[in-house]
Amino acid sequence: SATTRVELGVNLNASQTKFRGAGDTGTPIATSINADIAADDVIVPTSNLQQEDGLTVVTSDTGTSYSFTYDGFQTSTSASAGTPLFGASTATQTFSSTLAGLVFTIETADTNGAATFTYKSSNPNTLIGEFNSLSTLASAIDNVTGLSSRVVTSGSASTLYLAPEDANLALDFEAVSDPTGTFLTDINFIDTTSGSNRFATMQGLANIINGSAIAGVSASISSAQADSSIDIFADSPLATITFANIDGAALTGAAFLTEFGMTASTALGPSYQASTSSLSMASGNITPHFERGIRVFDAFGEGHDLRVGFLKLDERTWAAEIFAINGDEVPALPDGQIAAGTIVFNNDGSLRSVTQSLLEPDAIVWSNEAAPSSLVFDFGTQGEPVGTTGAANFGLTDGLRQFSAPYNVDFINQNGAAAGLLDSVTIDEDGFITANFNNGETKILYKIPLADFANPNGLISKTGNVFSQSFGSGEVNLKQIGEGGVGRLSPSSLETANSDLSEELTDMIVAQRAYQAAAKVITTADELLEELNRVT
Known part of the structure; x- marks a missing residue:
């Protein structure tokens, strides 16, 4: 028989990471001085990127454009042979002794108070804020929680770049002891004010995007320590x-996007779209988070293998597709996709809603010319969470559910069967005659009634386990087994005979005597013939 209904009971894992949306990867181009930097290294200006440049991001679902500005960092005075800085013409050359006794501080909201830096002419310990060159000063600053700093040498000039890890924070410089009286001015360490959506590192940009103020967009860092x-x-x-x-x-x-090799001004995505072959589960281009096979049968009794794929789109929303594994069986359907839609769960894991197209797909036209199949899919009871005031229906977990547990299939039932041949016939104690087919299907053909009589003892017993109705027994009354005082059947049991045993034994003795007499006659005849032959 043809399948008309399919029922599914499955747990979809609530802990599953949702499928990632469309986007782009930003990596500093290989020719840039920013190439190979770590996520929390200060991004330095280049010919492609200048301070106060940035990028905007907008997604089609929110329609909100977010702007992010490359800013909030400080650039030191460069040291070079032509213009030494405190007597040093390179990043590693020791500053002049005129800085002896220099102590200054840098403070942001993340530094847990002011971080102190002290000039030490030889063997400075950068872990405790000591420095004697541009390079050791950058290391000392970079060792402070909440700050990032590095020195970049371009041509003959070496420059220190400094930023809060959160570039939105203000930077405050303070000279505690300055023998020159102009150190902070000479090195170009100038106080900065706070800002918003401002970044100076890749990690800082990712943190802003992932903050609560930004909706519809996320960011992640790959290989945080280098490159x-x-x-x-x-x-x-x-x-x-x-x-x-x-x-x-x-x-x-x-252009920030040029510096990071990203696509500008072109809409990217979506990453999943059931109606697009290259972006659907049915096509094989998108791998479902979970899928399960179902065999259904057409009107010819021929089996067809379908799959139901599930893809997590959001915390409580899943995409689902029903498709034929062999698309050639349903040539009118691209990629064999029979139905697609979304499934939404309540916050208690119960089923909230299922797209109608998944519940009752269009009739399936098979390539073998069997009658089109109209399937109904039952994913469980939909509705509001149990206890919701005024809810017309409550969602249950009797079909699909979403709990933080491994994927699990409780049941997948369908009411069709392959074509089958009669294999056997059985009769049960209730009198049902059942045909059993070699495809596992069964069919009840008839129910045997039992005969009742007003006086069963008045029945006439006959040979062959047969009784006949008589005037004394009354008329026959057919009843259902087990009702109105009649008993039950005992299938596959041997019934005791209703014959008169003494009469049957007497008849057997008579037959035996007749056999013996006949045998004696034959013996006598044989003896006479033998004697006659001897005389002649």
């Missing part, structure tokens, strides 16, 4: 994401 990159992507796999450059106040035409 890092930042991935910026839409939260929803169904959304597109678009990046654009911000040209800062200098209006140099500089």
Whole structure:
């Protein structure tokens, strides 16, 4: 018989990481002085990127454009042979002794008070804030929680870059003891004010994007310690994401996206779309988080293997697709996709809603020309969480559910069967005659009634375990087994005969005597013939 109904009982793992939305990966281009930096290293200006440049990000689901500005860092005075800094022309050359006794502090909201830095002419310990060169000063600053610093040498000039790890924070410099009286000015350490959506490191940009103020966009860092990159992507796999450059106040035409090798001004995504072959589970291009096979049968009794795939889109929302494993069996359906939609769960794990297209897909037209199959899929009882005031229906966990537990299939039932041949017939104690087929199906053909009589003892007993109705027994009354005083059947049992044993034994003795007499006659005849032959 053809399948018309499919029932599923499955737990979808609530701990499953949702499918990632479309996005782009930013990695400093190989020719840049920012190449190979760590995630928390200060990004330094280049020909592609200047201070106050940045990028905007917008996703199609929120429609909100977010701007992020490359700013909040300090650039020191460069040291070079032509313009030494405190007597040093390179990053590693020791500053002049004129700085002896120098002590200054740097403070942000994240430094747990002011961090102190002290000039020490030889063997400085950068872990406790001692320095004697541009390079050791950068190391001492970088060792402070909440600060990031590095020295970059370009050509003959070496420059120190300094930023709070959270570039939105203000920087405060203070000279505690300055023998020159102008150290902070000479090195160009100038107080900065706080800002918003401001970054100076890849990690800082990722932290802003992942903050509570930004909706629909997320970021992650790959290889945080070196040769890092930042991935910026839409939260929803169904959304597109678009990046654009911000040209800062200098209006140099500089481009953050160019510096990081990212796509500008072109919508990317979505990463999943059931109606697009390259982005669907049915096509095989998207791997479901969980899938399970179902065999259904058409009107010819021929089996067809389907799969139901599930993909987590959000915390309580899953995409689902029903598709034929062999798409050639349903040639009218691209990639063999029979139905697609979404499934939503309540916050207690019960089923909230299922897209109607998943419940009652369009009739399936098979390539073998069997009658089209109209399937109904039962995913369980949908509704509001139990206890919701005024709810028309309560969602249950009698079909699909979402708990923080491994994927588990409780049942997958369908009511169809392959074509089968009659294998045997059985009769049970209730009188049902059942046909058993070699495909596992059974069919009840008939129910045997039992005959009742007003006076069963008045029945006439006949040979062959047969009784016949008589005037004394009354008319026959057919009843259902087990009802109205009649008994039950005992199938596959040997019934005691209703014959008169003494009469049957007497008949057997008579037959034996007749056999013996006949045998004696034959013996006598044989003796006479033998004697006659001898005389002649």
